[in-house]
Amino acid sequence: MKLPNIKENFADWYNEVIYASELADQSPVRGCIVIRPYGTALWENMKSVLDEKFKQHGVQNALFPLLIPESFLKREAEHIEGFAPELAVVTHAGGKKLEENLVIRPTSETMIHFMFAKWIRSWRDLPLKINQWANVMRWEMRPRAFLRTSEFFWQEGHTAHLTQEEANKMVLDILKEYVDFAENYLAISVITGLKSDAEKFPGADYTYTFESFMPDGKGLQMGTSHLLSQNFAKSFDMKFQDQEGKQSFPYLTSWGVSTRLIGATVMAHGDDKGLVLPPKIAPIQVVIIPILKKDANNQATLDAAYKIKDSLIVKGIRVLVDDNDQQSPGFKFNNWEMKGVPLRIEVGPRDLENGQAIVADRLGMNKEAVVLTNIINYSEALLLKVQKEMFERSKIQQNKMLHKIAKLSEFGPLLDTDGIYIKTGWCKNPACEKELKNFKASTRCLLQTHELVDCFYCGEKSKGDVLVARSY
Amino acid sequence: MKLPNIKENFADWYNEVIYASELADQSPVRGCIVIRPYGTALWENMKSVLDEKFKQHGVQNALFPLLIPESFLKREAEHIEGFAPELAVVTHAGGKKLEENLVIRPTSETMIHFMFAKWIRSWRDLPLKINQWANVMRWEMRPRAFLRTSEFFWQEGHTAHLTQEEANKMVLDILKEYVDFAENYLAISVITGLKSDAEKFPGADYTYTFESFMPDGKGLQMGTSHLLSQNFAKSFDMKFQDQEGKQSFPYLTSWGVSTRLIGATVMAHGDDKGLVLPPKIAPIQVVIIPILKKDANNQATLDAAYKIKDSLIVKGIRVLVDDNDQQSPGFKFNNWEMKGVPLRIEVGPRDLENGQAIVADRLGMNKEAVVLTNIINYSEALLLKVQKEMFERSKIQQNKMLHKIAKLSEFGPLLDTDGIYIKTGWCKNPACEKELKNFKASTRCLLQTHELVDCFYCGEKSKGDVLVARSY
Numbered sequence: 001m002k003l004p005n006i007k008e009n010f011a012d013w014y015n016e017v018i019y020a021s022e023l024a025d026q027s028p029v030r031g032c033i034v035i036r037p038y039g040t041a042l043w044e045n046m047k048s049v050l051d052e053k054f055k056q057h058g059v060q061n062a063l064f065p066l067l068i069p070e071s072f073l074k075r076e077a078e079h080i081e082g083f084a085p086e087l088a089v090v091t092h093a094g095g096k097k098l099e100e101n102l103v104i105r106p107t108s109e110t111m112i113h114f115m116f117a118k119w120i121r122s123w124r125d126l127p128l129k130i131n132q133w134a135n136v137m138r139w140e141m142r143p144r145a146f147l148r149t150s151e152f153f154w155q156e157g158h159t160a161h162l163t164q165e166e167a168n169k170m171v172l173d174i175l176k177e178y179v180d181f182a183e184n185y186l187a188i189s190v191i192t193g194l195k196s197d198a199e200k201f202p203g204a205d206y207t208y209t210f211e212s213f214m215p216d217g218k219g220l221q222m223g224t225s226h227l228l229s230q231n232f233a234k235s236f237d238m239k240f241q242d243q244e245g246k247q248s249f250p251y252l253t254s255w256g257v258s259t260r261l262i263g264a265t266v267m268a269h270g271d272d273k274g275l276v277l278p279p280k281i282a283p284i285q286v287v288i289i290p291i292l293k294k295d296a297n298n299q300a301t302l303d304a305a306y307k308i309k310d311s312l313i314v315k316g317i318r319v320l321v322d323d324n325d326q327q328s329p330g331f332k333f334n335n336w337e338m339k340g341v342p343l344r345i346e347v348g349p350r351d352l353e354n355g356q357a358i359v360a361d362r363l364g365m366n367k368e369a370v371v372l373t374n375i376i377n378y379s380e381a382l383l384l385k386v387q388k389e390m391f392e393r394s395k396i397q398q399n400k401m402l403h404k405i406a407k408l409s410e411f412g413p414l415l416d417t418d419g420i421y422i423k424t425g426w427c428k429n430p431a432c433e434k435e436l437k438n439f440k441a442s443t444r445c446l447l448q449t450h451e452l453v454d455c456f457y458c459g460e461k462s463k464g465d466v467l468v469a470r471s472y
Numbered sequence: 473m474k475l476p477n478i479k480e481n482f483a484d485w486y487n488e489v490i491y492a493s494e495l496a497d498q499s500p501v502r503g504c505i506v507i508r509p510y511g512t513a514l515w516e517n518m519k520s521v522l523d524e525k526f527k528q529h530g531v532q533n534a535l536f537p538l539l540i541p542e543s544f545l546k547r548e549a550e551h552i553e554g555f556a557p558e559l560a561v562v563t564h565a566g567g568k569k570l571e572e573n574l575v576i577r578p579t580s581e582t583m584i585h586f587m588f589a590k591w592i593r594s595w596r597d598l599p600l601k602i603n604q605w606a607n608v609m610r611w612e613m614r615p616r617a618f619l620r621t622s623e624f625f626w627q628e629g630h631t632a633h634l635t636q637e638e639a640n641k642m643v644l645d646i647l648k649e650y651v652d653f654a655e656n657y658l659a660i661s662v663i664t665g666l667k668s669d670a671e672k673f674p675g676a677d678y679t680y681t682f683e684s685f686m687p688d689g690k691g692l693q694m695g696t697s698h699l700l701s702q703n704f705a706k707s708f709d710m711k712f713q714d715q716e717g718k719q720s721f722p723y724l725t726s727w728g729v730s731t732r733l734i735g736a737t738v739m740a741h742g743d744d745k746g747l748v749l750p751p752k753i754a755p756i757q758v759v760i761i762p763i764l765k766k767d768a769n770n771q772a773t774l775d776a777a778y779k780i781k782d783s784l785i786v787k788g789i790r791v792l793v794d795d796n797d798q799q800s801p802g803f804k805f806n807n808w809e810m811k812g813v814p815l816r817i818e819v820g821p822r823d824l825e826n827g828q829a830i831v832a833d834r835l836g837m838n839k840e841a842v843v844l845t846n847i848i849n850y851s852e853a854l855l856l857k858v859q860k861e862m863f864e865r866s867k868i869q870q871n872k873m874l875h876k877i878a879k880l881s882e883f884g885p886l887l888d889t890d891g892i893y894i895k896t897g898w899c900k901n902p903a904c905e906k907e908l909k910n911f912k913a914s915t916r917c918l919l920q921t922h923e924l925v926d927c928f929y930c931g932e933k934s935k936g937d938v939l940v941a942r943s944y
Binding site: 025027028029032033034035036037039040041043044060061062063064065066067068069072084085086087088089090091092093094095102104111114115118119124130135137139140141150151153326 | 497499500501504505506507508509511512513515516532533534535536537538539540541544556557558559560561562563564565566567574576583586587590591596602607609611612613622623625798
């Protein structure tokens with residue numbers, strides 16, 4: 001199967017590679033996809049790394065109801081305003097009309113805060129740090145696999161703290177873990193910063209985001225970490241007795257990443273031949289292809305392949321021998337390249353005679369003859385090298401796409417060009433931010449720098465630099 | 473906290489121990505519970521053992537949509553009849569009334585079969601073996617935590633095979649894994665057999681069940697494995713080209729276990745002091761309690777506790793040091809006994825002087841002084857011993873409760889007595905089976921034996937023995 005040219009038509013390439021690589025399939029329910037075994041294995045690998053990271057911060061997993069009473073969402077005014085248009089509503093159950101409608105959770109702040117109010121009685125119950133791996137639903141009019149679907153999978157962390165300082169620290173600690181995950185596991189370079197008021201989570205005091213820029217220049221919000229307003233704690237009457245015996249409200253955070261990270265990984269690294277998966281999270285890190293001859297005894301070749309497999313497994317490497325005897329080696333090469341498996345080892349009768357095998361890497365598409373006695377060490381080292389190179393390449397690529405331009409009138413029309421995003425100055429007036437909509441762009445995050453002196457639109461003094469781009 | 477007496481009031485004991493041990497909490501949505509971190513950790517342990525077992529049979533995980541078009545369920549007549557009264561229905565989404573209602577999956581046969589029909593084109597695509605870990609919804613009028621809740625968590629395996637023999641084998645292979653899991657991990661003795669036609673899965677050719685009998689004599693269906701009727705494959709037009717080039721339909725299986733297994737584990741092993749968890753799946757296998765003295769330097773005690781912890785972790789044992797300095801040792805003992813942690817190690821200054829620590833086991837409530845140099849080996853061996861003893865105890869207990877009685881008129885009234893279930897003979901006429909309802913009982917599973925010659929009701933010839941009980 002041939003994919004659309006990635007440079008000429010990135011959007012079509014993305015849509016097709018998702019299905020051709022068998023990460024996902026379209027489902028009969030509008031806006032929802034089926035995540036196939038290959039995509040599910042990728043997500044499970046991501047989950048297990050993240051889960052371990054959260055546990056190191058004392059976070060524990062729990063499972064909360066899928067359905068939330070409609071009235072819960074209304075308790076926090078900004079929150080319901082943000083989510084109301086996207087809700088899926090259960091009106092009937094058990095053969096009867098419900099007394100109160102239930103919505104499928106678009107996120108679980110309200111449900112979890114209701115429970116927090118039960119569990120937090122005294123300062124001794126704090127901090128309380130909970131995470132949930134769950135499916136959520138936000139009805140989507142223009143779905144795109146992994147990037148925007150009505151149902152998606154994610155983790156949502158929810159914590160409660162005695163002091164605002166401690167809550168701030170939690171928000172930033174998790175952000176740091178997210179960045180480490182993006183850069184050192186997904187091999188995607190990211191930029192962190194605060195969201196503007198217009199772009200932050202409905203009802204949050206502030207939202208930190210980590211953003212990445214795809215090869216077409218569009219920004220992709222990889223995940224967010226929020227300090228919630230005290231209003232959340234108050235609307236669920238989350239009172240507790242503090243150390244002085246006074247009634248007090250805790251400071252709340254929430255933070256999440258989703259299956260969107262699969263989409264990011266596909267876009268950040270893919271090429272004309274398909275996916276290129278970072279070794280650390282690839283479901284299969286090494287595929288071994290025995291070169292089988294028609295009408296011949298292939299046992300020695302197969303044995304050599306299985307032997308390499310066993311040695312790689314001992315090293316903790318995820319490996320598969322493709323011993324299908326109905327498909328040609330060439331067909332298999334294409335298939336596993338499409339699926340982005342980092343390394344391929346070819347073993348044929350002639351290689352074995354020479355005491356070697358061929359190792360090909362998906363990233364550089366190089367082939368190397370390696371003596372069999374060295375093949376395990378070679379593969380192990382190459383996986384590490386590829387992981388590192390993928391991140392370096394992502395960093396260089398994103399730096400190249402960044403353009404520092406002072407005026408919207410100048411950079412606005414350029415946003416139609418592929419592969420461009422903008423650093424500019426902003427006065428922080430929401431009215432100026434709204435002007436970006438004329439170019440289908442938005443602020444992605446506020447930066448700590450102050451290189452541009454004037455606002456991109458009104459020309460007043462800039463209060464700091466901001467990244468502007470179209471986005472997914 | 474004191475629990476109701478387990479012998480005198482098993483039902484109340486169960487309801488309270490679930491909450492007192494913090495496995496779960498009540499939620500504001502009728503019929504749904506919150507699974508708290510302790511219960512979630514227990515479920516995650518169960519999941520990881522089962523997941524590994526499924527993978528050994530070539531089963532791969534995938535993720536399918538939560539919502540199913542109402543019309544899908546209607547394609548298989550028995551299927552919709554079985555599930556219609558329990559459905560939760562989404563009628564509105566994205567601010568609009570939907571053109572077709574969507575139901576929250578009560579199980580995913582129909583959705584997964586729709587996808588199977590896309591994926592299975594040729595005999596080369598078979599067997600196809602998929603599993604999904606998911607939340608499902610069956611609206612429940614009389615909910616009980618873990619046993620019957622509107623939303624619950626489970627795995628559902630779905631496979632397609634070229635021949636009926638292969639499908640039969642899959643059904644039985646998985647049943648065998650389930651039994652191994654129940655007996656060797658949950659330490660619960662189970663009995664397997666076919667369900668009667670009235671009790672089988674809606675639309676199945678046959679259903680194998682594995683059943684356990686709780687201390688009150690009630691049967692608990694632990695999980696099931698089905699061969700589905702060809703009607704499922706036909707109603708989703710799941711045609712493929714077989715080896716002779718002819719159009720053919722695959723043979724389908726499905727099988728599942730759920731968070732109900734948590735309820736089973738609680739009931740099968742608990743006592744007046746709370747949970748008793750089998751070591752292999754206990755979230756915490758060993759709790760270490762340093763005996764801290766008020767206004768003293770406790771560093772040596774704490775250091776000793778942490779040292780034991782580190783040595784246990786090296787052995788792969790899940791361990792926690794309860795170093796809270798606000799609670800008394802006695803309070804902690806009760807708390808961890810309530811939570812059913814298999815082993816407790818107490819280390820106090822006097823123990824340390826004697827070069828020993830106290831090891832207490834939750835099952836037998838024995839205490840033993842063990843020299844520190846031997847404590848790791850001792851604990852490891854004791855965990856294994858406890859695991860084995862729990863299963864033996866379960867087997868003995870269930871055997872004791874089994875009564876072989878020929879006539880419903882005789883055993884029917886006895887079912888009001890706690891701790892009784894019945895082996896009897898049955899002619900396989902559904903009319904006789906219905907008579908059991910007068911005693912709130914049902915057939916639990918058909919046995920391979922034929923010890924009783926007459927039917928329990930009509931007196932005609934029995935076609936085989938059957939287990940009868942009240943059930944959860």
